[in-house]
Amino acid sequence: DAGVIQSPRHEVTEMGQEVTLRCKPISGHDYLFWYRQTMMRGLELLIYFNNNVPIDDSGMPEDRFSAKMPNASFSTLKIQPSEPRDSAVYFCASGLTIKRFNGYTFGSGTRLTVV
Amino acid sequence: SQQGEEDPQALSIQEGENATMNCSYKTSINNLQWYRQNSGRGLVHLILIRSNEREKHSGRLRVTLDTSKKSSSLLITASRAADTASYFCATDRPTNAGGTSYGKLTFGQGTILTVHP
Numbered sequence: 001d002a003g004v005i006q007s008p009r010h011e012v013t014e015m016g017q018e019v020t021l022r023c024k025p026i027s028g029h030d031y032l033f034w035y036r037q038t039m040m041r042g043l044e045l046l047i048y049f050n051n052n053v054p055i056d057d058s059g060m061p062e063d064r065f066s067a068k069m070p071n072a073s074f075s076t077l078k079i080q081p082s083e084p085r086d087s088a089v090y091f092c093a094s095g096l097t098i099k100r101f102n103g104y105t106f107g108s109g110t111r112l113t114v115v
Numbered sequence: 116s117q118q119g120e121e122d123p124q125a126l127s128i129q130e131g132e133n134a135t136m137n138c139s140y141k142t143s144i145n146n147l148q149w150y151r152q153n154s155g156r157g158l159v160h161l162i163l164i165r166s167n168e169r170e171k172h173s174g175r176l177r178v179t180l181d182t183s184k185k186s187s188s189l190l191i192t193a194s195r196a197a198d199t200a201s202y203f204c205a206t207d208r209p210t211n212a213g214g215t216s217y218g219k220l221t222f223g224q225g226t227i228l229t230v231h232p
Contacts, residue, residue: 035222042223042224043158043222045219045222048219048220056219091157101146102160103148103160104160104220105160106150106158106159108156109157
């Protein structure tokens with residue numbers, strides 16, 4: 001099992017550009033989360049999906065942020081247009097909650113720098 | 116807003132000593148989880164305790180949960196230099212009125228643990 005796979009690992013972009021972060025959850029997992037981590041705000045929950053359906057997107061900071069999960073094996077987080085304050089590490093996590101649930105698995109994160 | 120708040124914010128101990136970290140939260144939960152994060156890395160799940168459990172062990176880890184006080188503690192016994200990391204508690208809150216579905220996993224600010232060899 002390769003775990004939760006995020007790409008790219010690092011992204012440097014100019015202000016105003018569109019940024020797309022990608023996540024491949026562990027096969028069979030029914031929950032998928034997107035988090036953002038900064039020194040100032042810690043780990044912020046942006047949005048999460050259950051069986052590919054968005055359940056709560058109240059953490060998405062602005063309309064510039066959007067997330068999709070077109071199928072059980074892929075999710076994207078898009079920022080358009082990007083701003084310097086979006087610079088952070090973005091984590092994706094997935095979990096299987098049926099049967100004996102035992103926590104979520106996080107990806108290695110995407111470090112986004114907007115200049 | 117953060118659901119869980121850890122205490123202390125930073126903890127510095129010698130190898131071999133025990134480390135205790137506390138977490139308080141505000142609303143009802145399905146379960147509470149503890150995660151570890153090494154500098155510059157992703158989070159690693161350590162242990163999960165359900166709302167109907169009071170104590171759980173995993174290796175050198177011991178977690179307690181007091182739902183009446185809305186608090187949890189993580190004890191790491193016989194600490195090692197390799198335990199140096201940030202430790203986060205995360206609460207998994209129900210999203211439906213019946214409180215049966217998994218849902219909002221929110222994290223506290225974390226405790227930075229430094230174990231000196």
